[in-house]
Amino acid sequence: MGISLRPKHLKRYKDIALLLIKHGRSDVVKHAGLQDALEPDASVETTTGESKAEELAQDLEKMGPTYIKLGQLLSTRADFLPPAYIHALTRLQDKIEPFPFEQVEAIVSGELGVRISKAFSEFDAKPLATASLGQVHRAAMHDGRVVVVKVQRPGIREIIAEDMEALEEIAGFLDKHTEWGRRYEFGKMLDEFRRSLWRELDYRQEARNLSTLGANLLEFPGIVVPTPIEDFTTSRVLTMEFIRGKKITELSPLARLDFKGADLAEELFHAYLKQILVDGFFHADPHPGNVFLTDDHRIALLDLGMVGHITPQLQENLLQLLLAVSDGRGDDAAGIAIKISEPKEDFSENTFRQRVASLVSEHQESKMDQIQVGRVVLEITKISGDNGLRVPAELTMLSKTLLNLDLVGQTLDPKFDPNASIRRNAEKIMQQHVWKALSPGNVFGNLLEVKDLLGRLPSRLNRILDAIANNELKLKVDTIDEDVIIEGLQKIANRITLGLVLAALIIGAALLMQVETSFRIFGYPGFAILCFLGVGGGGLFLIIRILMHDRPSKK
16 A cells, blocks of 8 residues: 555655656655656656766755755765765755845844844845855844854745655655665654754754854864854844855865964864763764865854764763774774664674674775775764664764764865874873763762762661561562473483383393293294383384474574
């Protein structure tokens, strides 16, 4: 049975079906019943052989903002897509035609409650940059501060809501009725996507992210984060400090001579290790388009709509994983990946360990300045998916972040070695992690837990002592069933006894064969023959008993 098609979603069903057919998943279209959404004469060129990854990225751009963001999410799923697709979707750009300034003016005035001329002394009508969710304009405050104003695209929330309804129906059907869906759990993937996208649509959350990251990176003088202007920020309008600079991808070889790229790359990598392994809060989308080089030769981190959160326990495991990868310890890396992941029923641990060890060994044999730790972690997540191991979402987001960071580091300094940077900064990161664990908040929290334990201890001890005094203390031990053991021992004893009797009869029959007697059967001493017949009957009975009553092992 196919999907129950809703008329208002027919165009979206058609677009998704055409995309799946074009990129080699026409079987999914057939099983899902999406062919009903196609026009009778609809035809599309199916990609043969390896699908063109760049073409998929372009098709997603044409389908609109929801699918652009979906492509960016899929770029974190190395267990789902081949490396070529991961690379193409990681670089997916959401450039789109700007919407008219009249709409910008209406949105800003409506959100801030005043006319643009009252809020800003200047406001450029031409946007600095456009994207699928909004666009950015340069402006100036009445106190002289130069700012940028990010304005959300009109009607974008309604478009995304309708797209999500169609995607949820398709994901739910695939999870229930296809092996492909059961393996990759599209429903869970879509839930994660929805939460991420709605957070990104709330510009107040992005303003909080900017403030948090800026405070966390104060110790790095070479890195700057724009400061939000809270009084001029709402859910659809974000006003923040304007930072002069250029994208690092636009720097000419001559311009790179003006600053020390190796020092900047090292400081940037150290800052990200601190974000991930100490703060537990990190900028999750540091692709080269979001990293600027300021006019005073500092690194500016922009666009904090997508961030990641990591728990303290996972931070320790991730640090161990990164050190294992950078040191070439493949088996340790595999063990840590298993520890932080959830095995499925078809998980093959031996195969997984062998493939991870081989992967780390191959990269270790490369030249040190060619190793990309982000790509190694990304491939570990792919191996996990292939072998029935569900890795945490934080690891897939981390792998994409590190992959982008590798690209930025190599852009700043082609000889930058991320593995060496991890080893250089590991000791400092561990010290910061320990000091964070010993912070007053954590210490007081532990003391409160100890206080609670000591407060409850007397009453608990009284209950235990009363139970002992009244002979009411009971211990529940979950062990094997003793009745089953006794029954088994009885079977063994009975069969041993029967075997001994049969053996005695055989020996006795053999001795009686030497005794002369008038009672004969088939010309042989009769008593001896009767003993042999008894032995044969007893042996046959024992065999039948074993075959009929011994149960095979459940394993």
